[in-house]
Amino acid sequence: MSLEEAVLGSVPGETRRVLEGALEGRDLRVDDAVTLCSARGPSLHALVAVADHLRRTQVGELVGYVVNRNVNFTNVCAKACRFCAFSRTRRSEEGYFLPIEEIVRRALEAQAFGATEVCIQAGLAPGVDARFYVALVRELKKAAPAMHVHALSPEEVKFAATESGWSFRRVLEEMKDAGLGSLPGTSAVVLDDRVRARIAPGRITTAEWIDVVTTAHAVGLRTTSTIMYGHVETDIERMRHLDLLRSIQRQTGGFTEFVPLSFVHEEAPMTLRQQLPDLRTGPTGDDVIRLYAIARLMLGSTIRNVQVSWVKDGMRQAQWLLSCGANDFGGTLINESISTAAGSAHGQLQTPLALRRAIRDAGRVPFERSTRYDVVRTFGPDAGPDERHPLDGVEDPDATFGSYERLTRDERFKFRLPVAAP
Numbered sequence: 001m002s003l004e005e006a007v008l009g010s011v012p013g014e015t016r017r018v019l020e021g022a023l024e025g026r027d028l029r030v031d032d033a034v035t036l037c038s039a040r041g042p043s044l045h046a047l048v049a050v051a052d053h054l055r056r057t058q059v060g061e062l063v064g065y066v067v068n069r070n071v072n073f074t075n076v077c078a079k080a081c082r083f084c085a086f087s088r089t090r091r092s093e094e095g096y097f098l099p100i101e102e103i104v105r106r107a108l109e110a111q112a113f114g115a116t117e118v119c120i121q122a123g124l125a126p127g128v129d130a131r132f133y134v135a136l137v138r139e140l141k142k143a144a145p146a147m148h149v150h151a152l153s154p155e156e157v158k159f160a161a162t163e164s165g166w167s168f169r170r171v172l173e174e175m176k177d178a179g180l181g182s183l184p185g186t187s188a189v190v191l192d193d194r195v196r197a198r199i200a201p202g203r204i205t206t207a208e209w210i211d212v213v214t215t216a217h218a219v220g221l222r223t224t225s226t227i228m229y230g231h232v233e234t235d236i237e238r239m240r241h242l243d244l245l246r247s248i249q250r251q252t253g254g255f256t257e258f259v260p261l262s263f264v265h266e267e268a269p270m271t272l273r274q275q276l277p278d279l280r281t282g283p284t285g286d287d288v289i290r291l292y293a294i295a296r297l298m299l300g301s302t303i304r305n306v307q308v309s310w311v312k313d314g315m316r317q318a319q320w321l322l323s324c325g326a327n328d329f330g331g332t333l334i335n336e337s338i339s340t341a342a343g344s345a346h347g348q349l350q351t352p353l354a355l356r357r358a359i360r361d362a363g364r365v366p367f368e369r370s371t372r373y374d375v376v377r378t379f380g381p382d383a384g385p386d387e388r389h390p391l392d393g394v395e396d397p398d399a400t401f402g403s404y405e406r407l408t409r410d411e412r413f414k415f416r417l418p419v420a421a422p
């Protein structure tokens, strides 16, 4: 038996046709992508091989990461998304709120440890409005002008607009004037109102999400793009989501990357309350691999960067995803809170050293990048003696930067109304 027969012999004809089309540079239609959602065993191997080949031709061997810090400045939220284990009500004993001075202090501390980006996302707390977000970004840029501020999900933009009676465009323009660098394309979940009504009723709608994101792109702010998957969505809903992101990108060119986010089920309210009989416990390992590989085939020529999420999938699976179509390792995060609250056990920080080790062991070449994917620092294929980064020396992240768990018990930051006005 030849190697080709061994590898491709039991791949069904329809799957082969779709994979051959992708190799010839044909656009994957939604029904083609749905066909690939059935790839198992040899078909999955073939899908992964095609995704890896396309990744190599589209973006080469380099794998980037950004040194950043997450500041989830409040967990108090007016909404109650059924998948979210992070949010607390305003009366909860565990509700916290970091004043602007503390957020700035955390950004400066991260900068002293070599961070180039601060990522700010939080709950939708009473007392917060557009003026608060604008003042926050202005103060951050005043204190740390070189720091890239990556902040405000579409859900937060909608909240700011609603609380202040501003349009989405005005929120985004004022934020840009204050120094906002880019926005996370989170709160996308699955861009399908049937799915949204089931797992996040009352949340930003598909049309509103598209409106915020395309308006951000129109005013010159780039965003990431995401999917949160592995709960109640169907294959076709997933693939329509990818198709929608592709068409937005063709229109605006404003997405920096695509980041698949596995649903972390352990502490999610909809798991604990058994609200949905068909709820899955997140994607399986193969399901994660399939989604990454399909994303490379479907999006790679339009959204070039496909990013792993070590905080959702763990370092070991994240490393393997580099061979399944991904080309970016995300960030160091420093204070990841949202997945930690949901029960993820993959930690709140990865050092640049750990990221480089995983990248190199996958046979690739690491580089430190900015949020906009400019090169901050290059490295060779092998570890050298002068690579040490200030974060590499952090042995106990919780002791150095604090933990989410401690924050929810810290009397200094307990949520109280009125919140500290800017």
Ligand code: SF4
Binding pocket: 077, 078, 079, 080, 081, 084, 085, 086, 087, 122, 123, 124, 155
């Ligand atoms: S996902 Fe966001 S909007 Fe929904 S409950 Fe959690 S913090 Fe609030």
